[in-house]
């Protein structure tokens with residue numbers, strides 16, 4: 350049985366993950382929010398799951414490194430500097446970071462990469478996501494993950510090709526770009542569609558999350574899988590053997 354600690358335990362995801370830990374027959378070693386004792390949580394855990402805020406990431410990684418335990422990072426809104434911190438921590442402990450822990454999105458990313466590698470640049474790629482009114486970051490971590498998969502399929506970098514929103518006289522669409530659009534409202538758990546828009550034909554791939562249990566289950570699965578791994582940075586396709 351693994352002792353799993355949650356960072357962000359009072360949040361929407363934190364609560365779902367606590368239920369998933371028990372359902373998976375693992376032990377919930379504790380949970381903290383903004384004011385919790387991170388060192389004490391890490392000392393009493395075999396693995397940490399972080400679904401909190403980018404501002405907490407550095408301290409969370411440091412606590413995991415100090416305790417010598419793995420960490421699953423599901424927090425989104427990460428910037429390039431956060432990924433450098435994750436790479437540095439992964440020199441010492443196993444780390445898995447992903448914008449989406451669900452089986453469906455992990456498989457979707459694989460399909461999007463494949464489609465992007467087969468369809469030429471004359472197929473425009475646009476990614477549309479819809480989330481609940483409480484979400485604070487945009488585009489979603491999943492949209493960026495799917496954009497990255499499309500960019501990898503085309504053998505280009507997402508940072509060179511992404512267009513993260515349009516407003517006003519933006520000019521014609523530039524060939525080869527990957528566009529993002531975000532809708533916010535209601536209680537939507539998370540919908541994503543990757544559109545491939547060609548001449549006279551369109552191909553779209555969608556994933557619709559009906560509730561948060563899919564993310565919570567995936568996060569616990571990742572924690573169980575990561576527990577006995579060597580230091581390094583791991584991915585959801587490895588966890589799910591996809």
Ligand SMILES: NC(=O)C1=CN([C@@H]2O[C@H](COP(=O)(O)OP(=O)(O)OC[C@H]3O[C@@H](n4cnc5c(N)ncnc54)[C@H](OP(=O)(O)O)[C@@H]3O)[C@@H](O)[C@H]2O)C=CC1
Pocket residue numbers: 356357358359360361362363381382383384400401402404405422423424425426447448449450451486490564
């Ligand atoms: N990878 C995935 O599959 C998924 C990722 N997410 C991501 O997970 C994150 C959390 O989402 P959600 O649960 O909806 O958000 P909530 O706002 O409901 O919860 C966030 C929690 O994080 C805590 N928190 C905020 N700042 C800190 C801090 N500095 N240190 C420690 N804890 C902190 C808050 O604690 P306090 O109560 O003290 O404010 C709160 O309980 C988001 O980034 C979201 O995008 C969401 C779903 C799936």
Ligand SMILES: O=C(O)C1=N[C@H](C(=O)O)C[C@H](O)C1
Pocket residue numbers: 425426448449480484488489490491492538539540
């Ligand atoms: O904040 C959310 O709720 C979600 N966040 C993740 C993201 O940013 O992609 C995953 C999921 O879509 C729900």
